[in-house]
Amino acid sequence: MQVTGLRLDFGRGPVLDDLTLTAERGALTGVLGPNGAGKTTLLRCCNGLLRADRGDIRVLGERPGTAAAAARVGMMPQSTGAWSGIRPLELLRYLASLYAHPLDVDALAERLGLHRLSRTPYRRLSGGQQQAVNLAGALVGRPELVFLDEPTAGMDPHARRATWELLGELRTAGVSIVLTTHAMEEAAELSDRIHIVDRGRVAVSGTVAQLTADGSSLEQVFLANTHASIG
Numbered sequence: 001m002q003v004t005g006l007r008l009d010f011g012r013g014p015v016l017d018d019l020t021l022t023a024e025r026g027a028l029t030g031v032l033g034p035n036g037a038g039k040t041t042l043l044r045c046c047n048g049l050l051r052a053d054r055g056d057i058r059v060l061g062e063r064p065g066t067a068a069a070a071a072r073v074g075m076m077p078q079s080t081g082a083w084s085g086i087r088p089l090e091l092l093r094y095l096a097s098l099y100a101h102p103l104d105v106d107a108l109a110e111r112l113g114l115h116r117l118s119r120t121p122y123r124r125l126s127g128g129q130q131q132a133v134n135l136a137g138a139l140v141g142r143p144e145l146v147f148l149d150e151p152t153a154g155m156d157p158h159a160r161r162a163t164w165e166l167l168g169e170l171r172t173a174g175v176s177i178v179l180t181t182h183a184m185e186e187a188a189e190l191s192d193r194i195h196i197v198d199r200g201r202v203a204v205s206g207t208v209a210q211l212t213a214d215g216s217s218l219e220q221v222f223l224a225n226t227h228a229s230i231g
C-alpha cells in the first residue's frame, strides 16, 4: 500500500497533513500515534470510506473503494453500531457470502471464541467480544491486505494472545496487515515496520530495532516524537 501526500481538512485545520507512508506486501505495518493524530481517518481513506482533499492512495495497486480493491481488502473498524441486532454467526455467514473464497465461518468463529455466542445479538456482546466479531468480519473474506484499527483494544490477555497468534499466522501466509494500536509492546512484538503519526503527518518510521537503536524504549521514542493530545 502506498499513501502519498494525503491531506484532509474537516474545517478545523488539517487532520491529515501531507501524510506519506508505505506498507510493504506481506509485512505487518504498525501505525502509532496519539489520540486524534489521524490514524482512523487514514484507515478510512484507505478503504474508500472517506475521500482526501489531496494526495493519492494505492491499495494492492488499486484505488480505495473500487470493487477490485474491496474484493481483496479487509477492514476491522474501531467500533460499529451497524450490526446491533444480528447474531455473530449470522453476520459472519452473510459477510462470507459476499466473497468468492471465504474462510470457513465455523472454524474462524471457534478460533476467536465466538461459537459459544451464536445466539447473542451483537449489541449484547461485551466490548472484547464485539472486537472479536469485528476482527472475524475483517478476515472472513480471506483478504490479501487487512486494516485493523486497534484490534486488541478491550481484549483480555487470553483473547489478545489468540489474536496475536492469528495475525502471526496470517503474516506467515503472506497477508499484508496494517494495524493501529496504543499498546507499545504489541506494536514492538508484531510490527515489521512502524510509522509514528503525529498531527496528521508521519513523525518517524522504521523497524523497532532502528527506532530503538540508541537504547530507548518504543514508548520513549513515541513520547519524544509526538505531542500530547491532552494535558
Ligand SMILES: Nc1ncnc2c1ncn2[C@@H]1O[C@H](COP(=O)(O)OP(=O)(O)OP(=O)(O)O)[C@@H](O)[C@H]1O
Binding pocket: 010, 015, 033, 034, 035, 036, 037, 038, 039, 040, 041, 042
Ligand atoms: N467526520 C469527521 N468530521 C470532523 N472531524 C473529524 C471527523 N473524523 C475525524 N475527525 C477529527 O479528526 C481528528 C483525527 O481523528 P482520528 O479518529 O483519525 O484519530 P486517531 O488517531 O484514530 O485517534 P484515536 O487514537 O483516539 O483513535 C480528530 O480531531 C477528530 O475529531
